[in-house]
Amino acid sequence: MSTAPRSSRATRVAQVAVGLFLGAALAFVGSLLYHGAPSPAKVAAARAEHGYALHDLGAAPSLRGLTDQRGQPFDPATLKGKVQVVSFLDPRGTRVSPVIGVNLLMAVENDLRATGTFGKDVVFVTLNVDPQASDPATAASFLKRVVGFGKVPATADQWPFLSGSATRVAQVVRDGYGVPFRRLGGAALRSYAARRQAHGTYFYASAWNPLAENGLPTVVGNGSLVIVGPRGHIRARIPRAYQVSSVAVEQTIDAVLARNGH
Amino acid sequence: MIAPRTWRYLTLGGAVGLLSGLALFLWPGPLATLAGAPAPLPKLFQAPSYALVDQLDRHVQSSAFLGKVRVVVTMDPYCTTLCPLTASKVLNLEQVLARRHLARDVQIVAFDIDRATGPKDLRAFLDQEGVNPDARWLAYLTGPASTVRSVVHDGYHSSYYSVSNAQAEKLAPSTFQARMSNPVAERANAPFAVMHQSPLFVVDRKGWVRAAFGDASTAPTAQVAGDVARLAGSGG
DSSP states (O other): OOHHHHHHHHHHHHHHHHHHHHHHHHHHHHHHHHHHSOOHHHHHHHHHHHOOOOOOOOBOOOOTTOBOTTSOBOOGGGGTTSEEEEEEEOTTOSSHHHHIIIIIIIHHHHHHHHHTOBTTTEEEEEEESOTTTOOHHHHHHIIIIIISTTSOOSOTTTSOEEBOOHHHHHIIIIIITOOOOEEEOHHHHHHHHHHHHHHTOOOOOOBOOTTOOTTOOEEESOOOEEEEOTTSBEEEEESSGGGSOHHHHHHHHHHHHHHTTO | OOOHHHHHHHHHHHHHHHHHHHHHHHSSSHHHHHTTOOOOOOOOEEOOOOEEEOTTSOEEEGGGGTTSEEEEEEEOTTOSSSHHHHHHHHHHHHHHHHHTTOGGGEEEEEEEOOTTOOHHHHHHHHHHTTOOTTOTTEEEEBOOHHHHHIIIIIISOOOEEEEEHHHHHHHHHHHTOOOBOOHHHHHHOOSEEEEEOBOEEEEOTTSEEEEEESBGGGSOHHHHHHHHHHHHHHTO
């Protein structure tokens, strides 16, 4: 009388337990999928804490045919074996260029100097994205007056600021580094500003720059930073560098150096 | 072949397991974290209380913001370094929050840390930086220097101090802050400058500071908006 019902009860309990387990497992997997979706907030948090993810984004472009801030032809061989922090600045710019130059690059340079790596293991390379309006002398003046507050912040070997023909610069910056900068004015600039404002990605502030000239087109889309590894491959692209902390950039540089045995 | 009765018990167990599992793994808590959810934002400290005036010279009490998630920043209308960048960040953040339908849940609060300024300067600075001074989403607050200090310095642990313009010039190269254009400051030609931090805090509906960023201008907009969304959504 007693064995059959007990066995049947045990079977029912086991069946419910298996169902409970399967249901909970399904819920767990569903939650993983739900939480695991890469939201912009998660990506940004990961970047802020750990620096930018490293990839092999292909070979960096050749910098042959460009001229440094002294007006001398640039020799790309000087970059061999070094990590390059590549920026795209407008020497007459009053938007992101002074902010990237001072708030980010000068802060990073200061920390790299403290560790003895600036110029030795890591160099800065800046491309002049408005060579029509700014020659190498203007690039040198921008570095000294705007970025260095009256003092040259680095030698041309440690921080070459490269100019060239508009065609050559566009080839290097747009095609080579993948930075889609443009010169805009009038209605095109207003339309660009309206689009960025609507997306919450517009740079509203205006920086002091004694080299600025009224009436020139505005360079836009040049706010990225590119990190190139010692073997000449692009390892990270950092968008909107004017609102990135120096710590995030330094962690990215450290990661590149660590992967190359430094 | 599985008997219909067996199916019934399996289904019953599966349904209960699925529902309770979803509740446990999706509800903010340790199990949700185990299942990949971001950890709940910590309660850092209680935001200070205050009674100040805003950019339109209206009296404002901190209790008026209870029930809303707050994004808190500091801005000096005579600042020529970080504050225009903070204003730019605040404008973009407001746009992102509006796009995410969070505007109603959020109040952006800015404290004026310059003892020489008043509501008129705040309005002029906002207008210059592209912010409508009449906008309800922003409360730009000022008041007696001692009151503001008790809120910003003692309450939010954000330091600031005045130096002569000559001292500020000397310090400029070591602060790594680009000089920003600020016609309001140029017109005022104040005899001193305020050296300050520019943090950004996210405060929950009950007045707890839940996230802090050292520099508002480099605080990732998406991350701040994400924190706001979490606090607005969780009722926190």
